[in-house]
Amino acid sequence: xxxxxxxxxxxxxxxGGFVDIGDLVTNAQVGxxxxxxIAPAVVVGVVGICLFAEMSGRVAAVSGRATFDLVRERxxxxxxxxxxxxSMGVTFLTFIAEIGGVALSLQLVSSVSYxxxxxxxxxxxxxxxxRAKFSAIENVLGLLGxxxxxxxxxxxxxxxxxGALAHQAVTADKPAxxxxxxxxxxxxxxFGAAMTPYEVFFFSSGGVEERWTAKDLATMRANVYIGFPLxxxxxxxxxxxxxxVLQPHGIMVDTxxxxxxxxxxxxxxxxxxxxxxxxxxxxxxxxxxxxLSVGYSLAQYVGxxxxxxxxxxAAVAFHTxxxxxxxxxxxxxxxxIDPIAVTEASVVFSAVALPLTYFPILVIANDxxxxxxxxxxxxxxxxxxxxxxxxxxxxxxxIPLMVVTGMxx
Amino acid sequence: xxxxxxxxxxxxxxxVLALALTGCVPSEPSVADWRSSTSQALEDTASEVESVxxxxxLQSHDRLPGRAARVAAVESEESLATxxxxxxxxxxxxxxxxxxxEVGELLSRASDLVRxxxxxxxxxxxxxxxxxxxxxxxxxxDLDTAREGLR
Amino acid sequence: MSPATPGGRLGRExxxxxHLLDRQVEDAEGALVGKVDDVELTRSEDGRLVVSGLLxxxxxxxxxxxxxxxxxxVASAPQRPGQHVPDRIDLSLVDRLDSGVRLRTRRAGAAxxxxxxxxxxxxxxxxxxxxxxxxGERDGRVIDVRARPEVDHGLVVxxxxxxxxxxxxLLGYDRNRDMGPWAIAALVRRLHRGSWVVDIGQCAVxxxxxxxxxxxxxxxxxxxxxxD
Numbered sequence: 001x002x003x004x005x006x007x008x009x010x011x012x013x014x015x016g017g018f019v020d021i022g023d024l025v026t027n028a029q030v031g032x033x034x035x036x037x038i039a040p041a042v043v044v045g046v047v048g049i050c051l052f053a054e055m056s057g058r059v060a061a062v063s064g065r066a067t068f069d070l071v072r073e074r075x076x077x078x079x080x081x082x083x084x085x086x087s088m089g090v091t092f093l094t095f096i097a098e099i100g101g102v103a104l105s106l107q108l109v110s111s112v113s114y115x116x117x118x119x120x121x122x123x124x125x126x127x128x129x130x131r132a133k134f135s136a137i138e139n140v141l142g143l144l145g146x147x148x149x150x151x152x153x154x155x156x157x158x159x160x161x162x163g164a165l166a167h168q169a170v171t172a173d174k175p176a177x178x179x180x181x182x183x184x185x186x187x188x189x190x191f192g193a194a195m196t197p198y199e200v201f202f203f204s205s206g207g208v209e210e211r212w213t214a215k216d217l218a219t220m221r222a223n224v225y226i227g228f229p230l231x232x233x234x235x236x237x238x239x240x241x242x243x244x245v246l247q248p249h250g251i252m253v254d255t256x257x258x259x260x261x262x263x264x265x266x267x268x269x270x271x272x273x274x275x276x277x278x279x280x281x282x283x284x285x286x287x288x289x290x291x292l293s294v295g296y297s298l299a300q301y302v303g304x305x306x307x308x309x310x311x312x313x314a315a316v317a318f319h320t321x322x323x324x325x326x327x328x329x330x331x332x333x334x335x336x337i338d339p340i341a342v343t344e345a346s347v348v349f350s351a352v353a354l355p356l357t358y359f360p361i362l363v364i365a366n367d368x369x370x371x372x373x374x375x376x377x378x379x380x381x382x383x384x385x386x387x388x389x390x391x392x393x394x395x396x397x398x399i400p401l402m403v404v405t406g407m408x409x
Numbered sequence: 410x411x412x413x414x415x416x417x418x419x420x421x422x423x424x425v426l427a428l429a430l431t432g433c434v435p436s437e438p439s440v441a442d443w444r445s446s447t448s449q450a451l452e453d454t455a456s457e458v459e460s461v462x463x464x465x466x467l468q469s470h471d472r473l474p475g476r477a478a479r480v481a482a483v484e485s486e487e488s489l490a491t492x493x494x495x496x497x498x499x500x501x502x503x504x505x506x507x508x509x510x511e512v513g514e515l516l517s518r519a520s521d522l523v524r525x526x527x528x529x530x531x532x533x534x535x536x537x538x539x540x541x542x543x544x545x546x547x548x549x550x551d552l553d554t555a556r557e558g559l560r
Numbered sequence: 561m562s563p564a565t566p567g568g569r570l571g572r573e574x575x576x577x578x579h580l581l582d583r584q585v586e587d588a589e590g591a592l593v594g595k596v597d598d599v600e601l602t603r604s605e606d607g608r609l610v611v612s613g614l615l616x617x618x619x620x621x622x623x624x625x626x627x628x629x630x631x632x633x634v635a636s637a638p639q640r641p642g643q644h645v646p647d648r649i650d651l652s653l654v655d656r657l658d659s660g661v662r663l664r665t666r667r668a669g670a671a672x673x674x675x676x677x678x679x680x681x682x683x684x685x686x687x688x689x690x691x692x693x694x695x696g697e698r699d700g701r702v703i704d705v706r707a708r709p710e711v712d713h714g715l716v717v718x719x720x721x722x723x724x725x726x727x728x729x730l731l732g733y734d735r736n737r738d739m740g741p742w743a744i745a746a747l748v749r750r751l752h753r754g755s756w757v758v759d760i761g762q763c764a765v766x767x768x769x770x771x772x773x774x775x776x777x778x779x780x781x782x783x784x785x786x787x788d
Contacts, residue, residue: 063659065584072595073582076728077624100693111476233567237772249459250452254488258467259483261473268472284528303584303595303616314591326457367732369569370659381741386742409449 009139010223011230016145018231019238020286021101022094022193022347024279029260030186031172031242032252034178037227039169039236043186045194046232048387050224052358055365055376055384056200057220059301060207063370064153066133067201067357068300070370083356084301088294090353091198093346094289096329099125100339101283104256108276115334122330129322131182132322134288139386144281150274152237154266160244185401185408187342188394192351194232195391200357205296210308214374242267254340261275291329295321307324344407351398354391437501440502446495447476447512448559454519455552457485462545468530469538482527489523492516502532515548515555524546568656570715573708574613575735576684577728585614585649586661587667593649596661599623600648600674601717609717609760611707614661615683616671620646624685648674650717670754680752682767688727690770692720694758694778702772703727703755704758720763720772721781722757730755755781 032039054066065073068087072080103114111118118305128134153323174183212220241262242253253259256279262269292308295318300305305315312319333339362384365376376384402408464481467473473481493516501509522544529537569579576599586594597620600613620723622630634644649671655664663670675681690702704721720729733739733748758778765772 030514050499065659069584069660074728076726077582077597077621081625082575108477108480118539133722141644178432191656245463250455250553251460251463252453252456254456257477257484258460260461260477261467261481264467264473264477265463269474272472272474272477299592300584302621303592305592362741367738368739369732376740384744385741388741 007222008325010219011227012146013139013142014223014227015134015230015234016142016148016282017281017285017289018199018228018263019131019145019148019234019278020196021092021097021283021339021343023235024101024195024238024259024282025253025256026189026193026347027238028242028246028253029344030190031053031239032246032258033184034174034186035247036165036174036236036240037174038171038187038190039239040172041190042239043234045191045264046229046235046389047373047383048191048391049195049199050228051093051387052361052384053200053203053224053378054221056076056204056216057207057212058374059361059364061212061216061220062203062214062298062372063375064208064211065364065370066205066208066296066300067361068391069365071357071360072301073371074363076259080301084297086353086356087197088297090346091290091293091297092325093342094178094196094198095287095294095325097339097343097346098283098287098290099329100333100342101256102280102287103333104325104339105279105283107274108257108279111299114339115336116331121284121287122351124327125284125291126323126326128288129291129308129326130312130319131307132311134286134292135303138285138288138308139280141285145273145278148234148238148261148278148282150267150271150278151234151241154263154271154372155237155240155244157266158241158244158262160326161239165240165243165341177359181401182405182408184397185405186216188351188398188401189347189408191394192349192398194235194345195354196347196350197353197357198290200361201293201296205293205306206308209309214372216285222335240395256340272360288398290388291322291326294325339405341407348398348402348407351391351394353395355388355395358391414528416506424555425479435515443499443502443505444559445542446499446507448556450492450496450516451512451556451559454489454516455556457489457492458519458523458545458549458552460485460511460550461523462542465538465542465545469535469542473506475533479527482523482530486520486523486527493520512555515552519552568658568662570654570657571709573706573718574657576705576707576717576731577688577720578732578735580614580657580661581688581728583685585616585663586660587670588655591667593663593667593670594647595621597648598624601679601682601684601687603682603714608710608713609682610713611651611715612681612719612761613674614648615646615648615674617647620683620711636728637715647671656744674677686767686770687720687765687772690765690772691718692722692772692774692775694722694772696700700724703729703752706757707749717760719757719759720774721755721757722774722778723752725751725779729781747784752781757781 058069060066071083077084099121103117106117107114128137207220223319245262245265246253251258260272262276263275296306298321299318304317306318307315364370368375439548461482464473468478496516497513526541526545529541564784565671574580577773580599581596583596585596587593594616597617598615599611600615602610602612604610616631622633635724637643653663653749655662684705687702692700700722702720703723703725704727705717707715707717708723710716730752731748733745739745745747749770756778758774762776763772763774
């Protein structure tokens with residue numbers, strides 16, 4: 001019974017934790033402009049994150065090694081350093097976007113300018129990490145993040161023409177006014193939003209710290225294979241809501257408030273309140289996770305003590321990094337840069353940084369020296385190779401597409 | 410190893426230089442560029458105008474919390490200001506002066522109307538919502554027509 | 561097993577770059593100490609090259625990343641006589657090696673500065689990447705170093721793996737015939753189809769110049785598999 005509860009809790013928090021500011025913004029933007037015609041990119045991204053997270057979760061459980069340990073062991077200190085700088089940069093960018101997202105969500109509730117909220121959000125994130133209390137609150141935030149299910153309810157309430165939506169999704173039937181390069185740009189962005197590298201750093205590091213063993217593989221797989229796809233369905237619901245309510249009016253999403261408008265139309269004030277609660281929980285949880293992930297990556301590269309359960313005096317370097325990056329993130333946001341623009345950049349650069357960590361994990365998930373009998377099976381390896389190609393293609397195409405389309409204008 | 414490194418370094422330096430140089434060349438006002446950026450600004454403006462109209466509609470049916478409505482209106486007003494600024498600071502190419510004046514008028518109408526709507530929303534002046542919304546929707550149609558004209 | 565012989569992977573033949581270098585070091589209670597940034601080798605009187613310790617910290621890591629970065633690091637505090645000396649963990653403190661290195665002791669005080677100017681000591685990374693000439697002809701670089709435990713001598717370097725590419729670029733594919741995914745395995749094997757293995761007794765190492773001269777018989781790497 002207790003085990004069942006643990007599995008259920010894991011799945012529920014995986015659903016709530018899947019959606020972050022990148023998914024919220026990108027899915028609403030894409031839904032409002034392209035309907036469900038780019039939905040296949042979400043599906044491809046969700047299958048990819050399941051594959052990636054399962055492999056690194058399995059390596060973490062059997063060998064006790066987290067992502068950046070493996071990156072350095074397989075790629076050496078030089079390539080590993082380049083990798084570290086790239087991945088940490090992207091995760092830090094995501095961290096900025098999440099803190100901005102919390103502030104924007106709170107602005108919707110309080111109508112106080114988000115710039116005034118940013119320092120308090122940063123302080124709250126840092127306090128949670130410093131007092132090593134995030135591990136206690138993590139599940140609460142994950143469960144509160146489930147209130148984003150309101151988007152699925154809203155979509156059902158709106159009663160869209162399901163046949164038309166499905167047709168768009170299956171045939172990639174984009175609106176006539178948009179061209180294929182813009183479509184491709186947003187496909188890469190959605191892929192990056194679904195496969196954000198920090199999710200894997202955080203997941204595998206958590207597994208190492210909670211001392212998973214081969215016995216926990218079934219629980220870990222349940223979280224990944226059930227939680228993430230359901231989280232992906234929430235992403236699709238957000239896009240669907242925007243497609244039904246915003247697309248006919250030609251409203252392009254460039255604020256977080258616009259993401260919630262379809263919920264208002266479908267479910268009224270209560271719906272909006274629940275949606276905003278979901279925004280706050282999802283972005284706040286993700287802010288803590290990305291902050292920790294920046295620290296994890298660096299500490300795992302140099303071998304210093306790290307962890308969300310570890311007291312600061314036992315992991316000085318790790319906590320110094322957390323302080324510095326929280327301060328830096330707040331400083332960046334206080335320049336008045338648009339957090340939505342930071343979010344857009346972070347999902348695209350996520351796609352760029354992905355191969356750097358995916359490749360070593362794919363190799364090590366095959367190495368019996370690390371995972372013993374739990375090496376990749378034939379299906380995992382076939383999929384893994386297909387995704388290696390996909391991930392490299394998306395990474396190579398991302399920046400040219402961003403330049404050519406002027407960030408999807 | 411060494412020649413490889415030198416080659417990479419040379420390539421990197423020349424790449425950066427090339428980027429810097431292309432950035433330094435002053436952009437000539439071409440008709441096509443002007444049309445595409447103006448059309449983009451009209452589209453962005455129409456999007457904000459429609460967004461405020463939707464907020465008014467939702468608010469008048471009591472479907473949106475007042476604070477969220479005000480924040481949404483203020484955010485739309487700010488985004489609109491950015492879009493408008495992008496166009497009005499541009500130098501119109503010769504021969505497009507009439508179109509430029511028309512676009513300028515439309516955009517300032519949009520700024521004024523969105524501002525009016527934001528004031529009404531903040532003051533909670535519910536009696537004016539329906540009329541404001543109709544005017545916003547008319548304006549949105551005009552913006553679309555103007556954009557068609559630029560094609 | 562006597563307390564001085566470490567267990568796990570260190571109890572049988574291993575590839576020092578693949579299995580030991582860059583691994584995480586943990587103390588007896590699981591607290592994290594650092595990475596194996598380099599491995600200390602000692603030249604014994606009978607000519608054997610023995611793995612004697614793990615080297616940690618900026619002074620072991622930085623020279624591997626960039627010589628210039630390390631010079632700047634040393635120059636940042638020239639008043640400290642130990643500014644260029646890495647921290648050293650004696651191999652006798654190592655309990656076992658699996659996916660990481662586990663120590664027998666707590667981490668406090670486990671890694672004192674290495675003896676600075678000992679002519680008998682060498683670093684693994686002085687050997688990895690060294691240019692190799694076989695009977696006077698240039699043929700690749702050292703991409704891994706094999707060691708195996710010998711009674712009364714400890715962990716002794718036995719063979720050099722020579723080929724194209726960087727140290728560790730075999731990614732473990734030479735060790736397991738069936739390791740997937742197929743496409744990566746095929747690519748790695750193709751890149752390393754000319755790689756070969758030679759006994760350390762047939763090698764003359766020029767430590768300062770980073771070069772190795774070999775002679776006598778050698779065997780292709782492609783025939784070596786652990787699972788045979």
